[in-house]
Amino acid sequence: MTDTQTAYRSALFHTLDNPAHQPAGEAHQYFADGLLVVENGTITHCGDAESLLKELPPHIKVVELPNSLITPGFIDTHIHYPQTEMIASYGEQLLDWLENYTFPTEKQFSDPEHAQRVASLFLDELLKNGTTTALVFGTVHPESVDAFFNEAQKRQLRMIVGKVMMDRNAPDYLTDSAQSSYDESKQLIEKWHNKDRLAYAVTPRFAPTSTPEQLDVAAKLLKLAPDLYLHTHLAENKNECEWVAELFPESRSYLDVYDQHQLLTERSVFAHGIYLNDEDCCRLHQTGSSVAFCPTSNLFLGSGLFNVKKLESHKVNIGMGTDVGGGTSFSMLQTLQEAYKVTQLQQQRIDPIQSFYLATLGGARSLRLSDKIGTLLPKSEADFVVLDLESTPLIKARMANANSISEQLFILMMLGDDRSIKATYSGGRCVHQR
Template sequence: MSTNRQAYRASLLHLLDDPAVAGDGAVVWHEDGLLLVEDGHVAAAGSFEDLAPALPDGVAVEHLPGKILTPGFVDAHIHYPQTDVVAAWGAQLLDWLTEHTFPVEQAFEDRAHADAAAAFFLDELLRNGTTSALVFGTVHRTSVDALFEAALARNMRLIGGKVLMDRNAPAALCDTVESGRADTEALIRAWRGQGRLGYAVTPRFAVTSSDAQLAMAGELAAAHPDILIHTHMSENLEEIRAVEGLFPGHGSYLGVYERFGLVTDRSVFAHCVHTTADDLRKLTEAGATAAFCPSSNLMLGSGLFSLRKACGCGTRVALGTDVGAGASFSLLHAIGEAYRVGQLQHEPLDPLEGLYLATLAGARALKIDHRVGNFEVGKEADFVVLDPAATPLLARRTAAAQSLRDRLFALSILGDDRAIQRTYLMGRLAHAR
């Protein structure tokens, strides 16, 4: 069989581990680097000087001077049906859901609408350098069919799920315990093993699911050990009070999910802004992940997630854009927002830690780090070409950068989709600016 090979010469940056834990030894940086891709997988990644002499005969090297190759970004929490309410003015979480989210989600019963929204959503991810994501659909099975079909066509490594929601929402957006189980099982059967897709059991949050539905979600997760659990927790103080009223005697918000078997090493809890240290330690013991969504937490006035507190408890954390409460699809932008949230708490975020949260940490949260997340040999070649000179201001600022951290910090504060020159999926060009 013939081998398809491509080689790219540029600066090369990726993480082998969390630099906040492992130190700078986790950082791989080659100012003059080379990435060799064979049949969609990383065959070599290192310095050009070391690797170029050993390149197989006939392999052309594309030189990208001034550019930086990084792994594709991994979004640990995002809602594709909320694309049309990005930048919607409103109050805080519960009112925002009622005024903006629930009305737009009702349209996803129509497959043509879902198809158009899914195509736009995935192309927007790729335009922003995001190659994998954990995605909320709506309560409609059609929403997930549309998302997965579009992702399969693009060969994206993507995980999604149908929302489970049987109370405290408009009737048009409520399922039942029985219909939610049937639809979820049908979606798992239809899409498991298709391309690079994965499934997540997706109760919206405790407020909109009955005891019986949360129990059913836990049963589904236990019956299918290859799928994730994706929901929200402790985002907003009013939401937390609502959960306390609906589930008295559970001790905490996390205690509700614990009761129904939803706290595992496959669980991703979006936000966790107001989670106690005790519950963070329980998340750590379970191996669960908190998805830090700084943009939406600021937009909705939910509060300030403390990365230092979570990491001090040993909790896994990854970064999410949380579109549409989040204001941008760009994980570069999210790194910048995470820095600002940290500054308000006197917890400055190291730029390299920010890159980790947007790449390998996300891959670990989604249980796909054996496939993507860095440039280790054998992994799938999902990567982006960053342009530090994408805008006049960015070009001027990065040209004066005194270190890798300085250059990366400028990209996270000043960069957006314009800084993504190209996005590749398994070595194939998926987006070019």
Template sequence: MEDLLIGQTLAFAADPFAEGPEAARHVSRGAVLVRDGKIAVTGDAVTLRAAHPDARVHDYGEALISAGFIDAHMHYPQTGIIASWGKRLIDWLNTYTFPEEMRFSDPAYAAEVAGRYFDLALANGTTTMASYCTIHPESVDAFFTAARERGLRAFAGKTCMDRNAPDGLRDTAQSAYDDSKRLLEKWHGVDRLSYVITPRFSPTSTPAQLEALGTLWSEKPTCLMQTHLSEQHDEIEWVRSLFPDARDYLDTYERFLLLGPGAVFGHAIHLTERERDRLYEVGASLVHCPTSNTFIGSGLFDMAGLMAQGQRIGLATDTGGGSSFSMLRTMAAAYEVAQLRHVALHPAQLWWLATQGSARALRIEDRVGNLMPGMEADIVVIDLASTPAIAQRATRAGDIWEALFPTIMMGDDRAVRAVWVGGKPVAPAERT
């Protein structure tokens, strides 16, 4: 059976950072035909409805139909501590993160939090996510089990730490390699799941552990590798003290074979020129986490400069250092951070970052992140008049961007009218 989704549609034929807003393809009364879990055809509603009279019709009126959001960097174990008060990065880890992550040795607790996280993410229109788990293999099993039950495309890995962490949250170089390899072989490529090799960051891994994980990545190059890079100045100084022979922060990964096309670096705010050039040269990905960067006072990501250089950049909530599960709120924060750097990001650029940009960062842009034929049917339907404040602003709009921007800046889960995953409607239930 085919499903025909009708409403305004938004897709991208190119990168709006390179081509401008004209890279977007907006149809004011468009339609998306879904068949066998994929987008079969897109076009205008009248034509597709006539061509497919037996399809089940889902008419969303003036709502916007888009590819689902992709959260390229988050920590599902921090779901319960989101919006914890008043700490910088290292204090935040010690005060909130590490005590909470200790609890994930309990499979039942891990499963409970994983289910809660996915319900919150889906309610906000996020259909693909890349998560750090904890050092406990049980936390990885819980995440992937919950994602598989919901039919999601999801990325995750066991977080590896063998120093500068409390008792109960440290593994070893050997156990990090062994556990990661076993989990990788168990989950990578199962349905829509992908394993990611995951050293937390250089300060919590000895050179021996980084070397072991670099070896594993060399053995399993189809996986991604995710970690953190240059989030705060005091973190960078800490790295310098721990790796006195390294040229810079990036070199603490590069020297252990943890730099390459599948590397995904969260934050990347305070980069040196060598780091920027080397990241571009190897085709690594950077992930902007704006609500986190402002919440814990990390700094202002150089979106314009890095995009001008041709870097591969995604967008992320960084739950729970980030202060929202919503990619709408994350887009708004990205806009605000760019404004502080005297750059006004266009709504087309913000939307692209949360969909196709994040898909590129995770190297799945040929599968998700765009409303095009052949793509997996992960779709979000956005009400562009979800609250009175947004509605009164949207009525003044002269084009799609003026109509969409108020939802980017003021929208929340109330704007998410429907979510489709793998061609099937899921929570939240369709709202009328």
């Protein structure tokens, strides 16, 4: 070990695989007294503190974190940064909510100063809640993407965003054209994609707001670089699904619209996916596409209940999404709480180990970044969160009776929020401290 390292002593937990497909106990690692060693933004050692301390030179700084649990940073696979200041807008379902709240709010992002201010607030909220990577919607304005990337770059974060593409069924002040969406997206890709820790997502809002020509343009954009993302919405709301069927009568299903336009790839992430049939799930698996499970948004907008077990049975990649501002919290802990309730309402159950998998390694796999983030394994980027096991009197009292790491995780899911985040680290740097 070299003298440029910092060691963090705490309980450590991370998943190694999807617990839904592995025998109990083989899909995660837990060290009640662990040591995480970081050098130049990368994890070099993760294991039992007593063993690793014997190898540690005496002058290496050891940060003691009592009553804490270190996990990988949370990964949010679907969120809208322009909707930060319209979170908790009352009383609509999806299509009316877009018309009455979302579109007027997004109009303001043609102003670079406004976009910069909201992007800064948004990123601060993510870090305050332990989220270190997110797949993010901008607006139709290139200025919104520039502002977001500028703020993310300042903080040296691993973030993904894209300019929204909409050439129909939206207000004139928010529509582009197939050609202008191609030109503007291409310029943004050339400017930002793979710059530092940033990446670009081709982002048609959803099938109803893009003509077939624009969906073809989205596929053309994906060919500009092999590691570009595709980020859009899918089968969120029953009325939306009926609308898609009217607009695309030649398509077998909502998913098939995207499939016919060659938008199902290993780097495609579809938000929601509530109303999918078995054939859709098979296509998602075959193409390596992923779905973002957004429980607080689905409940808030009355959209429906996401069927985790169905998608798991088809081995579809799943990540968690807060979907702010339809979603009601930036907190991944609160999002996991609602995910548990969604499964309970369907006579299913999602255990705490799998919940934390979905919020970390599951998200990393959905984004094809599991070689970089999502675990505490050596060579991973040092994106991690320090969770406070005594952040509230109630959590402290409940933890006193917890007999396993699984029970501790469940308590954090059920009772935790931003107060449970003691610190957030990105690339080995502390980017939030409570």
